């Protein structure tokens with residue numbers, strides 16, 4: 594529900610409405626339109642009678658929002674959200690690339706890759722310490738030790754870190770040490786995890802579910818936001834279709850669709866989206882061209898020996914070439 598206030602309504606006139614709303618057990622959010630002030634309400638608004646709201650002098654009219662996502666939707670927040678994580682801005686014209694290995698494998702590995710991707714212009718270091726693997730016999734990541742190696746790489750390069758949380762068991766460690774908490778495709782609808790992570794109020798990179806619709810992705814963002822976290826980056830990472838030529842089907846049309854429906858920054862992950870390193874450059878450039886606010890790309894200094902996702906990992910040299918081309922695409926669309 595959106596309450597549209599009369600032109601020129603003063604804070605003093607609006608105060609009684611706010612006081613009334615505070616008793617209604619809903620999330621209240623101010624919305625500054627181009628010429629009008631509005632108040633957005635999320636949560637269960639079914640008990641709020643429009644007639645009682647209209648008795649307040651400064652209320653012009655009431656608008657019911659059809660979309661089930663309110664806090665994530667553009668109607669509640671017309672301007673692009675700009676997130677700041679580890680001192681780096683994302684969204685609203687601030688383009689950022691998070692790059693690094695699928696898994697953190699050792700201190701030397703993550704440090705060498707961090708230095709390389711930083712030189713090429715990455716703004717964030719990605720690397721999995723806790724890995725969601727299809728087989729229980731695959732490498733599961735180094736866990737907390739991996740987090741320590743990421744911290745060392747951050748300290749030595751200045752790159753803020755993005756890494757995936759899989760269990761609420763590690764909430765404290767992530768709250769203390771991670772700049773952007775990643776929620777992976779497999780946990781995209783783990784609603785308990787979403788609410789717990791949302792309570793940390795830290796920036797989150799939320800990936801689209803393996804078979805997740807755009808609305809489901811936005812509803813997952815809504816879980817995080819309803820729990821208290823305003824800084825969500827949505828990430829298209831490919832969905833499962835009948836097509837087998839690529840690991841997933843990268844849905845680049847999700848980028849303009851999400852940007853129309855939501856104010857949140859949108860990233861694309863062309864590595865998991867395609868599964869082949871040779872497709873990553875073209876999909877990265879296309880993602881930037883269609884309006885993505887950033888990319889998450891897997892880079893490994895020895896892809897042939899990587900403990901996970903070597904086939905889709907770029908070498909630092911190929912990543913560097915991509916970043917040079919990216920500058921030209923960004924200039925062309927500016």
Ligand code: PEP
Pocket residue numbers: 695721725757776777778779800830862865
């Ligand atoms: C990842 O980024 O390491 C990852 C596992 O991606 P996704 O959750 O998109 O599969």
Ligand code: MN
Pocket residue numbers: 695696865891901902
């Ligand atoms: Mn991976």
